[in-house]
Amino acid sequence: MSQNGAGETIFALSTGAGRAALAVIRLSGPEVDGALAQLGIKNLPKPRMAALRKLYHPTNNQLLDEALVLRFVAPRSFTGEDMAELHVHGGLAVTQSILAALASLAMCRPAEAGDFTRRAVLHGKMDLTGAEAIADLIDAEGGAQQAQALRQMNGSLRAVMEGWREALKTTLAHVEADIEFADEDLPGGLGQRALEGVPAMLSAMQAHVEDRRGLALRDGLRVALLGAPNAGKSSILNRLAGKDAAIVSARAGTTRDVIEVAMLLEGVPITLVDTAGLREAGDDIEREGVRRAKLQAEEADIRLLVLSPDTKNPLGEAASMADIDIAICNKADLGAVPEAELANMGAIETVSLSTVQGSTAQSDDETVLLAALQELVRARAGAKETPVLTRERHRQALGEACVALDRALTIADTGLELAAEDLRLAQRALGRITGAVDIEQLLDIVFADFCIGK
């Protein structure tokens, strides 16, 4: 817990930097009204009513701008504290002068990254997953990411976690009743029976832990093109990027001699990666090439292997092909790729491409490749209607819950109190994604469900 989390008044420019028609400066904290007064606003607008006010510098009384001022009174605001928004003209001089004026006040300080949302969480206005979703929404590049962030912001992930926690709470309450009221006439084997629902819950949780689509969508996917120097990777990269895909940015010749192209596919941000620099001959260098290609392959989420009749498979014939997703047999017009090269391919999809250089018309070959790639992207990161884990932290916590539940099931026969301990740990792990359980709630369940007391 950081100690600048609450108590002070903070401000920040909430819209993008640079010239624009409008800019919005937000303030939050107990001294918001005081700060507005210092900016020369004598007559504070009513809460939630926009009003036009002149802003002056607090010391030299210079007019800074005429702004639309909006106030929110705690706790009915985004952060749960007193807040104000100053809608000012978006020029550099205007925004800078107002920010400087605020900074000159002893009662407030510039916000740090994430300060406003952190306060919203601290004041219980939203849970952690909600806060994360807001960050994701701001960072979203594609429609699928946007949809996923919106769903999480609306509490879909929280609902799943809370649902499990509720169920575990009831289970735990029954186990506790068995422990606590040993000499009462409760139904026999109450604790054991309460645990009967756990295996189903556990497998649902495990399925979530194993499903990496939410994380992949949030982070985007890396697609690596692997192949020998002359197999035609670069042209395939260009053709893919130049067709259906929208190029977001292209970066060439980085230190690692890797070309990356960012694009959107199925609403998912994709980074297409091509390894260059494998041109020189010589055994040592070639070995180095293989090493690099493998490294690229390891880091990627999707691996495309480009083969051609006139080059050798850089991964070597004996190399395992298990991690290759699509094999592209390029330069089909020059002939077929030797059977031997494809021998270890197994069930991998192979696509043949001809070398139709320079053509902007989409050949059927490319449509097939793109469709295959889209299919893969959908499978790995496609937006799901059901809520998904979007951060490693979710996976870790849920993974811990799974371990604890699994242990609870094995230990229950020898020590019901240990199973209870594990149920509690599981609940707490889930709670780390959202909130906490307390004992009184537990007792409420116990007493609502059983007739206890002699």
Next chain:
Amino acid sequence: MHETTWDVIIIGGGHAGCEAAAAAARFGARTLLVTHKLETIGEMSCNPAIGGVGKGHLVREIDALDGLMGRVADQAGIQFRLLNRRKGPAVHGPRTQADRKLYREAMQAAIQQTENLSLLGQPVDDILVEEGRACGVITEAGETHRAGAVVLTTGTFLDGIIHIGTERVPAGRHGEAPAITLSKRLYGLAEQTGALTMGRMKTGTPARLDGRTIATEKLEAQPADAAPVPFSFLTEKIIVPQTVCYITHTNQATFDIIEENILQSPVYSGQIAGVGPRYCPAIEDKVARFPERKSHQIFLEPEGLDDPTVYPNGISTSLPAALQDRFIRTIVGLEEVKIIRPGYAIEYDYVDPKALLPSLELKALPGLYLAGQINGTTGYEEAAGQGLVAGLNAARAAAGQEAVYFDRAEAYLGVMVDDLVTKGVSEPYRMFTARAEYRLTLRADNADQRLTEKGIAAGLVGPKRAKAFRAKMAALTDARTKAASWTMTPNEAGTKGMHIRADGTRRTMTELLAYPSIDWADLQAVWPEMGTWTRDIRQQIETDALYAGYLDRQQADIDAFRRDEALSLPSDIDYLALEGMATEVRQKLAAARPVTLGQAARMDGMTPAALTLLLHHARKNQRGLAKAASK
């Protein structure tokens, strides 16, 4: 006019009062116990039993601190049973049926033998207050007795009213006068200071039956354990003869009578407003709340070896006496039963324990400590535990010493006191093991290891126990060291018939014992010295093995908990003036004045935002303290 002076005065000779008086006296305070009648010292107002799951843990802790309850129960127990025997040691609940007369006699003897402790059999009318401090008591006879600190433990007596049907009798307990002037004094204090809240609670007790008129041959008997497990770490063997309880059940006919006449119960007619405990419901409540259940279990518990009175556990009631007679006779075995005394409900005042400091001193009136049912709890063990804490701290305060606290990670006593003063009560508070976050650590079997050393340091433990404890710890430490140093490879184990994964790792004796397939005898064959260890030591080693990974995880939690507890909040924070906190939260904090950040975090309605601010203050405080210390 008669006037005496003491270090500590205890008002009330119930379970809280006896422990409080004995604790203060053990500490060395010149102590006076004033109670209505000396003959009722150690009286069990309700069911004749001590211990249970959670409650038994408290008794062991009281004993570990050299208190009376465990030793007395060992002399009075007539049906010892260890509850939850089939579950693990953390939730084993030592319990016994107690002979009411033996218990009273043993308690009175223990009190009489306590050095530094004097007794006075008189009702107390008022508390002497001077300069805003409690400094003595005034008895009904007009005597004044002065003291450095006063402990009030009047149980159900504060403005107590007994209800049987529409009948209402002012009483503290069957046949005993209530305490009305004291109740007025507390209400006055509440009004004056606004710093404490009073409320009403109720509890009930069943009719008492004449055991000679019960057809026990029709009933299932429940015997005592073959080898009774004593409460006290100092008791070697239970020598009181053991007896049986009988089990019977209510039925449809019982149900019908109660259901038809439920409005004649004062609880349902609206005559009683006090809140009752959910875990000790009247039979009327069971019928109303679980209409689908026609049969409820009843334990027929003997009140004494040479006393025919039987306590029918499970049918507490305040229906009119004639109706009690009718419904009880519908029960198998009780068809011809003679009722000695009808059941009743009792309504009484309690003080919202949020008005107390963790030392159990009343914030509104320094020098006055409260313990027992007056704090909204129920049960002998809960009362006794608070009595010990209050008595000790009253004595320490009178001697100018700082209060001693038990925290949630070392004792159920700590869990209970913290729950009471931090969260308050919404119904009579009873101990449950589920209230303890660190249940695996807070076991009945290791209460001495957790507390006796601390008790010695606090001046609460006498030389006899201290010596026995040190001897036991030496033996235990020796055994633990050996259990951790004796090792075997999987191969070596295999040659002895113990089969574990052959990974080449050496395992200690404790680790080997954790395997379900390996038992004590297997290992003893390898390390014969194990055969010389006492039962108690063996049990500790077994528990170490059984709880291995769990206890390590729990220790990590305890460390985190202690870090928050170590952040003390300055006592002079002006909460109402704190910025950046909702008014409601500020008011709550101002009223509660939490001692540590951890305690603040456990309060209802605390927001992370408020805690962040408090953390800031705690850190500042710590730096301040460090500076002051270095000067």
